[in-house]
Amino acid sequence: MDIDVQAVEVCQLSLCLKLLKDESPETTAQYLLDSEHTAQMKKLLPDLSKNGVCGNSLIGRDILDSQLFAGEEECKLNPMNFEDAFSHIFGRQP
Numbered sequence: 001m002d003i004d005v006q007a008v009e010v011c012q013l014s015l016c017l018k019l020l021k022d023e024s025p026e027t028t029a030q031y032l033l034d035s036e037h038t039a040q041m042k043k044l045l046p047d048l049s050k051n052g053v054c055g056n057s058l059i060g061r062d063i064l065d066s067q068l069f070a071g072e073e074e075c076k077l078n079p080m081n082f083e084d085a086f087s088h089i090f091g092r093q094p
Helices: 005-020 025-036 061-066 071-077
Strands: none
Touching: none
16 A cells, blocks of 8 residues: 555556566466466456555545645545455455
C-alpha cells in the first residue's frame, strides 16, 4: 500500500519480475503450450492489481464528509478505508 500510484505500479512490476526470475524461454513456452490443451488459457503472469493498493492508510474516507479541505487538497490526500479496499479479507462482498 502506498499513497503514490507510481510506487504501487513499481511494486507490482517487482513482483512480476520476481515471479519470472527463475524462468527461461523454454519453461515459459512449455507452460503456454500446456495451457493450450486445457479448457481455459492461462496467463503467463497473474493479475497483481489487488496485491498493491493505492491509498492513504492513515486517513479514512470519512474525512471527506467533514469538508475540511478544498477539492484539490482532498484529491492529494487519497483517503481509503481498509474495509472497502480489502472487503474479501473482512468477509464482505464489494
